[in-house]
Amino acid sequence: MADLAPISAADLAVRNSAGHTRIHLAARYGELASLPPEALTAKFLTLKNDAGYTPLHHAAIGGHLDQVPPAVMTLENLSLRSNSGFTVFHSAAANGNLAQIPANFFTAETFQSANDVGNTLLHEAAENGTIDRIPKEFLTAANLGRLNLSGETVLHVAAFNGHLDQLPPDLLTVTAMREVTSAGDTVYHAAAISGHLQQVPQEQLVFENLSIPSKTGFTAAHAAAETGQLDKIPAAQLTVKLLTTRNDNGDTPLHAAAYEGHLDQVPAAVLTLENAGTRNYDGVSVIFLASERGFIGQVPEAARPKAYGPVSRFLRRISRTRSPF
Secondary structure, X not given: OOOOOOOOHHXXXXXXXXXXXXXXXXXXXXXXXXXXXXXXXXXXHOOOOOOOOXXXXXXXXXXXXXHOOHHHOOHHHXXXXXXXXXXXXXXHHHOOOHHHOOHHHOOHHHHHOOOOOOOOHHHHHHHHOOHHHOOHHHXXXXXXXXXXXXXXXXXXXXXXXXXXXXXXXXXXXXHHHOOOOOOOOOHHHHHHHHOOHHHOOHHHOOHHHHOOOOOOOOOHHHHHHHOOOHHHOOHHHOOHHHHOOOOOOOOOHHHHHHHHOOHHHOOOOOOOHHHHOOEOOOOOEHHHHXXXXXXXXXXXXXXOOHHHOHHHHHHHHHHHOOOOO
């Protein structure tokens, strides 16, 4: 830690502009051993900064709880909450440092305890990619299925952040993956939206799962088309039925792919003249979107109406050229 000079007992509770004491900083950066013995007591290690975090929280974040005297590592002290409801357990879970907490403190209640946004220890671990450091006996369907205030299960959070691959495969059941958030998103939506569809079991990437609508009719297939992940879906599942499913605006996954430039991932058997002409409820066709967005080259010639053929495009360019006279 930068320039941690020797300090006296009188200096221990002096705060900087963020409300940190010297003990907060020492705990965060692994310098607790440099402090006088009287600093390593519950009196000082439970002082809160302006955000409500104690030096114990900081030690959990930095991975230095092993420098805290055993007498201070009590359930009461580790359960102290920051202003946003984070206990020391939450901070340790988010940063992959739960192994530094005595195992006898790990109970079902500990893992179900939520912060102010409803995140349990498992939600925090799922968000930060530290699920693989959670004791396996707490990776249960019940714990993973708990909802935060956004209606997200641990699986949703893991999918949104690209950490589904840290969960045991037997817990990625269809039932769990079909749970919906407050917005109506399944775990399939979450993985597709965030670009992590490859972490979903391949056998689950089927019409019945990819076509589940959110509250706006948006499906995981729409999200995959939008994020360029149609190539992560088994080719046999990229059917006309799936790729022409409509959301509340009448947009299909083909519209989403055309808008974002991912029609090259659509099988030629699906990207036909008829399907390229599919219009949303505003009357905008897939082929029109591809043309306007500069992705007409991704549409096979056979799927382009005459208005989008090479001669017509040449004439349109000429007509748009400003005359010098």
